[in-house]
Amino acid sequence: MIRSQSLVLPLFAAVLLLAGTTASAQLAANQTNGFGNSRLVTFTYLQNFDCVDQPALDLDFNKIKAQSDPNEMQTPICQPVTEPTQDPTGGDIKHTAHLYVFVPMFSVDNDQNPNDAMPCPNGGRPGELCGPALGAALISAFGFVPEAWKTHPLVATQCPDPNHPVPGTCTMHASSVDLSVTLAALGKAANPPTGNMFVPTPNHDHVVDNSRVDTGPIWWEVRPVLIMDQSDWPAPDGSSGITSAKAMDDAEAAGRAIEVGSNFFLFFSSSQATSAASPHSGHAMP
Numbered sequence: 629m630i631r632s633q634s635l636v637l638p639l640f641a642a643v644l645l646l647a648g649t650t651a652s653a654q655l656a657a658n659q660t661n662g663f664g665n666s667r668l669v670t671f672t673y674l675q676n677f678d679c680v681d682q683p684a685l686d687l688d689f690n691k692i693k694a695q696s697d698p699n700e701m702q703t704p705i706c707q708p709v710t711e712p713t714q715d716p717t718g719g720d721i722k723h724t725a726h727l728y729v730f731v732p733m734f735s736v737d738n739d740q741n742p743n744d745a746m747p748c749p750n751g752g753r754p755g756e757l758c759g760p761a762l763g764a765a766l767i768s769a770f771g772f773v774p775e776a777w778k779t780h781p782l783v784a785t786q787c788p789d790p791n792h793p794v795p796g797t798c799t800m801h802a803s804s805v806d807l808s809v810t811l812a813a814l815g816k817a818a819n820p821p822t823g824n825m826f827v828p829t830p831n832h833d834h835v836v837d838n839s840r841v842d843t844g845p846i847w848w849e850v851r852p853v854l855i856m857d858q859s860d861w862p863a864p865d866g867s868s869g870i871t872s873a874k875a876m877d878d879a880e881a882a883g884r885a886i887e888v889g890s891n892f893f894l895f896f897s898s899s900q901a902t903s904a905a906s907p908h909s910g911h912a913m914p
Contacts, residue, residue, distance in 0.1 A: 655670070655789070655790055655791060656672070656791075657791045657792070657799065658672060658673045658674070658799050658800060659671060659672050659673070659789070659799070660673075660786050660787060660789045660798065660799060660834065661786045661834070661901065662727075662786060662833070662834035662835060662836060662898065663833065663834065663835045663836075663862055663866055663870075663871040663872070664835060664836040664837065664838060664840065664841035664871075664872065664873075664898065665838040665841050665872055666866060666871045666872045666875075667841065667866060667871070667900060667901070668865065668866045668900075668901040669836065669841055669898050669899060669900055669901055670898070670899055670900075670901050670902075671834065671896045671897070671898055672845070672896055672897045672899075673799055673800035673894065673895065673896040674845045674895055674896060674897070675800070675895035676800050676895075677704075677706070677800060677801055677802050677892065677893065677894050677895075678704075678716040678847070678892075678893045678895075679704040679705060679706040679707070679802060679891050679892050679893070680712040680714065680715070680716060680891045680893065681694045681700060681701070681705065681712070681891070682694065682712050682713065682714070683695035685710070685712070686700075687700060687705040687707055687710065687806070687824075687891075688700050688705060688823075688824055689808070689820070689821050689822055689823055689824065703753060704802055705806055705824065705891075706802045706804070706805045706806060706890070706891065706892040707805070707806045707808075707809055707890060707891050707892075708805065708806075708807070708809065708810045708852045708888050708889075708890045708892070709809040709810055709813055709888045709889065709890065710809055710889075710890065710891050711849075711889035711890065711891060712891050715847050715849060715893055716847050716893050716895075717847060721849060724847060724848070724849045724893075725836070725837075725840055725843065725846055725847070725848045725849070726836070726837060726840075726848065726849055726851050727834060727835075727836060727848040727849065727850050727851065727894060728834065728835040728836070728851050728853050728873065728876060728887070729832050729833075729834060729850050729851065729852050729853065730832055730833040730834070730835060730853050730855050730861075730862070730870070731774075731776045731830050731831075731832050731852055731853065731854050731855060732774060732775035732776050732781065732783055732785070732830075732831065732832075732855055732858075732861055733770070733774045733775075733776060733854045733855060733856055734774060734775060734855070734856060734857060734858045734861075735772035735773060735774055735775060736775060736782035736783065736858060737782060738772050739772050739773040739778065740767060740772060740773075741763065741773065742760040742761075742762075742763025742764040742766075742767060742773065743759070743760050743763060744763060744773050744778050744779060744780070745758070745759055745760065745762040745763030745766060745773050745777050745778065745779070746758065746759070746762070746777055746778065746779045746795035746796050746828050747759045747779070747795070747796075747828075748796065748804075748828060749794055749795070749796040749797045749803045749828060750803075752796075752803075752804065752826075752828065753804055753826055755824075755826060756804055756826040756827065756828070757825065757826065757827050758796075758827070758828060762777060762827055762828075763777075765825075769811060769814075769816040769817075770816075774830075775831060776830035776831050776832070777827065777828065777830055777831070778795075778831070779795050781831045783858070783861050784863075784864040785831040785832055785833055786832065786833045786834055787801065787829070787831065787832050787833075787834075788831070795828065795831070796828025796829050797828075797829065798829065798832075800894065800895075800896075801829055801894065802829055802892065803828065803829055804826045804827065804828055804829060805826070805827060805828075805829055805830070805892070806824045806825060806826055807825045807826075807827050808821035808823065808824050808825040809821055810852075810888070811825065813888070833861075833862055835853075835862075835870065835871065835872065835873060835876060836848075836873070836898055837873045838872065838873060838874075840898060841898060841899075841900055842898065842899055842900060843897060843898045844897050845895060845896060845897040846895070846896075846897075847893050847894070847895050848893060848894050848895070848896065849889065849890065849892075849893055850890050850892040850893065850894060851887055851888065851889055851890065852887070852888055852890060853876060853880075853885050853886070853887045854885060854886040854887075854888075855870070855879075855884070855885050856883075856884050856885060856886070857879075857884045857885075860879050860884055860885065870885075
């Protein structure tokens with residue numbers, strides 16, 4: 629009996645490892661999972677992201693409009709809350725499809741360790757907050773390190789993508805975002821902001837409207853949704869949590885989620901997942 633157990637346990641572990649590898653392999657390098665209409669969907673990215681600036685905007689807060697500020701054009705400034713009037717096609721943003729990007733703003737373990745915050749991908753951009761400095765800033769603002777910026781989050785997330793699970797990155801996404809306007813809107817920083825606060829792109833999930841589950845390649849406006857309650861976080865297979873726009877709207881109405889716009893756009897197609905494979909649940913720590 630002891631001998632059979634010694635054989636079965638390693639075999640069971642190998643099966644689990646193979647299952648996880650197979651689930652990840654079912655996504656191409658330019659794909660992630662998402663949710664829509666309470667189902668798992670697959671996104672296929674066909675261009676890089678775009679963070680739109682417009683002539684009259686001042687995304688770097690130096691009191692010089694973009695039209696007269698060449699430095700503002702040198703690196704992308706992806707800024708939640710700030711919305712341009714047009715998407716990358718030049719079309720009215722009122723008619724642009726929405727991608728709801730769920731950001732886990734809770735902490736499963738009330739994390740007080742600033743060292744748990746993710747480092748900058750490949751060193752980051754000049755002045756970017758990463759690692760312990762980011763962790764300290766988050767603890768100061770929110771009282772803990774949210775799962776959104778943990779190197780090893782305690783919930784499963786769809787980004788980082790399973791084919792390149794580097795914290796702060798996701799296929800064809802920006803690798804940093806500017807939190808300055810978000811913190812100002814939440815009453816946790818100067819309002820109006822006096823400078824950018826660049827941080828790595830947070831761990832996140834995706835949801836699309838029911839009518840957009842099967843959609844050809846188009847530009848989508850990223851609409852960050854701060855998820856405040858762990859019970860609302862989607863299970864990897866979509867069996868629980870918020871996996872539809874309707875459920876998201878209900879959570880927002882109840883004060884458990886906060887939705888904002890952004891100047892951040894992604895270009896991809898969406899289709900219903902063809903298998904029961906789950907997102908990269910291995911990214912979450914037990």
